[in-house]
Amino acid sequence: MSGEFPVDQILRGECIETMKTLPDGSVDCIFADPPYNLQLRGELRRPDETVVDGVDDDWDKFADYATYDNFTRDWLREARRILHKDGTIWVIGSYHNVFRLGAIMQDLGFWILNDIVWRKSNPMPNFRGRRFTNAHETLIWAARGPQSKYRFNYQAMKALNDDLQMRSDWYLPLCTGNERLKNEHGLKLHPTQKPESLLHRVLVASTNANDVVLDPFCGSGTTPAMAKRLGRHYIAIERHPDYVKAARERVAREERLTSEQLATTPARREMPRIPFGSFVETGVLPAGTVLYDRQKRLKATVTPDGTLVSGNQRGSIHKLGAGLTGAPSCNGWTFWYFERDGQFVQIDILRQESQALRNVG
Amino acid sequence: MSGEFPVDQILRGECIETMKTLPDGSVDCIFADPPYNLQLRGELRRPDETVVDGVDDDWDKFADYATYDNFTRDWLREARRILHKDGTIWVIGSYHNVFRLGAIMQDLGFWILNDIVWRKSNPMPNFRGRRFTNAHETLIWAARGPQSKYRFNYQAMKALNDDLQMRSDWYLPLCTGNERLKNEHGLKLHPTQKPESLLHRVLVASTNANDVVLDPFCGSGTTPAMAKRLGRHYIAIERHPDYVKAARERVAREERLTSEQLATTPARREMPRIPFGSFVETGVLPAGTVLYDRQKRLKATVTPDGTLVSGNQRGSIHKLGAGLTGAPSCNGWTFWYFERDGQFVQIDILRQESQALRNVG
DNA sequence: CAGGGCCTTGAATCTGTCG
DNA sequence: CCGACAGATTCAAGGCCCT
Numbered sequence: 014m015s016g017e018f019p020v021d022q023i024l025r026g027e028c029i030e031t032m033k034t035l036p037d038g039s040v041d042c043i044f045a046d047p048p049y050n051l052q053l054r055g056e057l058r059r060p061d062e063t064v065v066d067g068v069d070d071d072w073d074k075f076a077d078y079a080t081y082d083n084f085t086r087d088w089l090r091e092a093r094r095i096l097h098k099d100g101t102i103w104v105i106g107s108y109h110n111v112f113r114l115g116a117i118m119q120d121l122g123f124w125i126l127n128d129i130v131w132r133k134s135n136p137m138p139n140f141r142g143r144r145f146t147n148a149h150e151t152l153i154w155a156a157r158g159p160q161s162k163y164r165f166n167y168q169a170m171k172a173l174n175d176d177l178q179m180r181s182d183w184y185l186p187l188c189t190g191n192e193r194l195k196n197e198h199g200l201k202l203h204p205t206q207k208p209e210s211l212l213h214r215v216l217v218a219s220t221n222a223n224d225v226v227l228d229p230f231c232g233s234g235t236t237p238a239m240a241k242r243l244g245r246h247y248i249a250i251e252r253h254p255d256y257v258k259a260a261r262e263r264v265a266r267e268e269r270l271t272s273e274q275l276a277t278t279p280a281r282r283e284m285p286r287i288p289f290g291s292f293v294e295t296g297v298l299p300a301g302t303v304l305y306d307r308q309k310r311l312k313a314t315v316t317p318d319g320t321l322v323s324g325n326q327r328g329s330i331h332k333l334g335a336g337l338t339g340a341p342s343c344n345g346w347t348f349w350y351f352e353r354d355g356q357f358v359q360i361d362i363l364r365q366e367s368q369a370l371r372n373v374g
Numbered sequence: 375m376s377g378e379f380p381v382d383q384i385l386r387g388e389c390i391e392t393m394k395t396l397p398d399g400s401v402d403c404i405f406a407d408p409p410y411n412l413q414l415r416g417e418l419r420r421p422d423e424t425v426v427d428g429v430d431d432d433w434d435k436f437a438d439y440a441t442y443d444n445f446t447r448d449w450l451r452e453a454r455r456i457l458h459k460d461g462t463i464w465v466i467g468s469y470h471n472v473f474r475l476g477a478i479m480q481d482l483g484f485w486i487l488n489d490i491v492w493r494k495s496n497p498m499p500n501f502r503g504r505r506f507t508n509a510h511e512t513l514i515w516a517a518r519g520p521q522s523k524y525r526f527n528y529q530a531m532k533a534l535n536d537d538l539q540m541r542s543d544w545y546l547p548l549c550t551g552n553e554r555l556k557n558e559h560g561l562k563l564h565p566t567q568k569p570e571s572l573l574h575r576v577l578v579a580s581t582n583a584n585d586v587v588l589d590p591f592c593g594s595g596t597t598p599a600m601a602k603r604l605g606r607h608y609i610a611i612e613r614h615p616d617y618v619k620a621a622r623e624r625v626a627r628e629e630r631l632t633s634e635q636l637a638t639t640p641a642r643r644e645m646p647r648i649p650f651g652s653f654v655e656t657g658v659l660p661a662g663t664v665l666y667d668r669q670k671r672l673k674a675t676v677t678p679d680g681t682l683v684s685g686n687q688r689g690s691i692h693k694l695g696a697g698l699t700g701a702p703s704c705n706g707w708t709f710w711y712f713e714r715d716g717q718f719v720q721i722d723i724l725r726q727e728s729q730a731l732r733n734v735g
Numbered sequence: 736c737a738g739g740g741c742c743t744t745g746a747a748t749c750t751g752t753c754g
Numbered sequence: 755c756c757g758a759c760a761g762a763t764t765c766a767a768g769g770c771c772c773t
Contacts, residue, residue, distance in 0.1 A: 078480060078481065107489075108476070108486050108488065108489040108514070109486075111473070111476070111489075112472070112473045112474075112475070112476025112477040112479075112480065112514075113473075113476075113477050113480070114473070115469070115472070115473025115474075115476075115477075116473040116474050116476075116477040118473075119439060119473065119474070120439065124748080125469050125470075125748080126505050126748090127469065127505050127506045127508065128468075128469035128472075128512070129506065130491045130493075130510055130543065132491075132543050136541070138539055139539060142526075142528040142539075143526055143528070144487050144488050144526060145488045145490065145515075145531070145539075145540050145541060145542045145579075146539045146540065146541045146542060147488065147542050148541035148542045148543055149491055149541075149542055149543050151489070151512075153469070153473075154506075159748085162750090162751080165504060165505060166679075167503040167504070167762095167763090168679075169678070169679035170506070170679070172651065172679040172680050172681045172690065173649065173651030173652075173654070173655070173679045173680040174649050174651060174680075175647075175649040175650065175651070175690070176690060177764095177765070178499055178500060178503075178506070178507045178764070178765075179506050179507065180497070180506060180507045180509035180510075181506045181507060181508055181509045181510055182491065182493050182509055182510050182543070184652075185652075185655070185656070186656065192657070208656075209655075209656075209657060210652075210655040210656040210657065213654075213655045213678070214655055217678050217679055218506075243661075243678060270661055270662050270678075271662070273675070273683070274661055274662040274675060274677065274678075275661070275677070275678060276677055276683065276688075277677055277678050277679035277681070278677075278679050278681050278688065280762095281761090281762065281763095282750080282751070282761080282762060286760080286761090329759080329760075330760095330761095331759075331760060331761060332759080332760090338423075340423045341419075341423075342759090342760090342761075342762095343423075343761085344760085344761045344762060344763085345760085345761075346760095346761070346762095347761090347762090369686065407746095409746095410746055410748095411748090412746060412747070412748060413748045414746095414747060414748060414749095415747095415748065415749090416749095418747060418749060419749095419763090420744095420763085420764065421762080421763045421764060422763095422764085424743085424744090426744085426745080426747070426749095427744080427745080428745095428746080428747060429746050429747085434746085467746095468746060468747090468748095469748090470746085470747095470748060494745090494766095495766070495767085496744095496745075496765070496766040496767055496768095497745075497765080497766085498744080498745045498746090498747070498764085498765080498766095499745095499763090499764040499765050499766090500747080500749065500763085500764080501747085501749060501763055501764060502747095502749035502750065502762075502763055503749080503750095503762070503763050503764090504749050504750075504763090505747090505748095505749070507764090507765080508746090508747065508748095511746075547766085547767075548744095548745060548766090548767085549745090550744070550745070550766095550767060550768060551767075551768045551769070552768085552769090554744095554745095562744090562745090565745095565746070566746050737773105738772105738773090739771105739772085739773085740770105740771085740772085740773100741769105741770085741771085741772100742768105742769085742770085742771100743767100743768085743769085743770105744766100744767090744768090745765105745766100745767100749763090750760105750761090750762075750763100751759105751760090751761090751762095752758100752759090752760085753757105753758090753759090753760100754756105754757090754758090
């Protein structure tokens with residue numbers, strides 16, 4: 014990145030205007046918590062709104078939605094320009110605005126990957142008993158486009174959920190207690206401060222250490238604070254000087270975890286590749302060894318170049334597994350078994366053992 | 375209602391065309407399960423190489439967003455005309471289409487009351503590990519307009535939820551087993567049959583006995599079947615003759631409950647399950663914390679994804695405990711200890727104390 | 736007949752790298 | 755940009771069979 018690039022800073026300024034100063038494709042991930050209603054709220058409470066039927070084209074309402082849509086389209090377009098081609102964006106909203114956000118994101122070319130439901134453990138009850146308790150907010154997670162090679166730390170998310178796939182519904186508490194920033198009167202500093210746990214999951218799921226994360230609506234600074242703690246870089250934009258000051262102080266108090274503490278479960282597809290042939294060469298699984306499928310219904314012989322032979326078929330561990338079963342593809346490492354010390358074991362164990370040895374050194 | 379009014383019938387015909395024959399303000403509630411516009415790209419296989427039977431029906435294919443939006447606007451406009459001024463509408467969708475649905479509903483003058491998350495207890499996993507498990511669908515519940523005196527059976531919902539306010543996130547299973555209609559080959563009749571429990575809650579929440587419920591996308595007939603069972607009237611519209619036939623037969627088999635039987639059924643009890651990772655995210659036991667075994671002979675560090683690291687070994691609290699001691703298995707909750715307020719305490723105490731996380735379901 | 740094991744299935748935008 | 759190929763990847767239920 015150029016020396017001009019304002020990394021690890023909280024910038025005071027208008028969201029769109031400030032984004033315009035950042036170069037194309039310069040951030041890896043965006044987290045945005047845009048204003049929910051703007052003018053819509055005032056309109057909702059208007060006392061003279063007693064028209065019952067027919068006036069569906071209430072120009073006032075239309076104007077309000079249009080204003081919100083225009084603002085949304087403008088900042089999202091700018092965000093998309095700044096986002097790396099393989100980057101992802103998170104946008105959070107409630108039913109007041111999230112449908113407009115999502116539709117505009119799709120129109121601009123973002124490719125939605127998931128909608129995530131943040132289920133609040135402690136939502137405010139519905140006092141008047143006229144609706145269901147509004148107990149969740151929605152996050153839209155999207156790649157820059159359908160072709161983006163986006164990052165998703167699948168194994169880390171699985172680990173975080175007791176070794177089950179992380180689902181699209183997340184159960185997390187609101188930001189309360191000591192985590193909630195207070196002003197000089199002891200009142201909450203910001204009306205919608207997001208919990209650190211939410212940003213923790215977002216950042217661990219979709220970024221790597223040293224990635225650059227942009228938050229165009231920084232507010233109380235949960236995004237830069239968690240980015241710093243988790244060893245990510247950040248750029249945050251905030252209009253209100255009080256929030257800028259509070260966020261900067263908050264981030265200054267934060268400490269970066271050491272790289273050892275930051276290490277999460279690695280993605281298997283990013284582990285160093287070990288050719289099957291290396292086990293043949295080193296004599297761990299010498300040429301002539303017979304491999305079987307799990308049910309011992311298929312059998313193949315290891316050859317000196319690391320291919321397998323079965324009848325008149327020959328190929329890599331993957332190709333032969335696919336060929337013999339008629340499947341379009343096959344992971345040979347988990348398909349084939351051999352006998353060792355009287356035990357019937359998957360050949361993948363060799364890879365696992367050799368990776369464990371590497372970690373020692 | 376006029377004698378012409380086709381109450382308690384399943385009409386065969388195009389959705390919009392058929393709605394045009396119904397009078398203004400003639401139905402009390404609408405439940406709509408429109409095409410989702412999934413845009414599936416190719417064949418998907420499970421890890422065991424079996425093929426997933428996806429939705430490849432013609433009715434779910436649209437050329438582009440604009441085409442889908444036009445269709446959506448047309449049927450929603452007609453639906454709004456038919457809906458009583460104090461009526462409500464339910465529309466279900468997934469992230470593929472729900473943002474467009476919601477934005478168009480707002481544009482047409484509908485007043486959103488809640489967005490409801492149907493959390494699936496048994497969703498299909500994400501087989502390639504590239505996204506979060508898509509474990510929910512969204513229902514938008516809206517009144518005809520901001521001034522509608524809509525119906526919401528607050529007490530019935532509260533009773534259904536163990537005397538707590540019903541929240542906006544509902545935990546219900548998919549429609550499987552004997553409830554799922556089969557064709558003559560024993561395969562699922564309809565690709566997207568909705569569970570009866572979902573319609574049960576929708577109708578009990580937002581309609582009274584003898585109300586008229588419209589379903590413009592009847593499909594396999596869950597709406598009319600549940601309307602009849604719950605003593606509501608229905609009008610259903612379906613294009614495909616096979617679905618019309620099956621739905622009519624299904625409804626004929628259905629019996630109206632007596633008013634005594636209409637008493638609500640108890641809510642499904644949700645099993646608490648607290649992943650260790652949730653304590654890491656929420657900062658109760660932040661990444662970097664050091665854990666020890668009871669004798670303080672072993673030691674491990676908490677990482678951001680909720681796994682533990684000790685030397686070159688990594689794993690869940692259970693796996694690492696087993697790995698370090700050479701035991702075949704280990705209960706990590708009782709094996710690991712940490713220091714808190716100068717005390718040396720078992721991590722299991724966090725689970726016991728965690729009232730806030732009790733309701734995880 | 737109770738319980739365990741095996742098989743099936745569900746609205747799904749489902750790969751990455753190297754040559 | 756395209757083709758080849760290595761190889762990563764699943765959870766909860768329900769039904770049915772067997773012991």
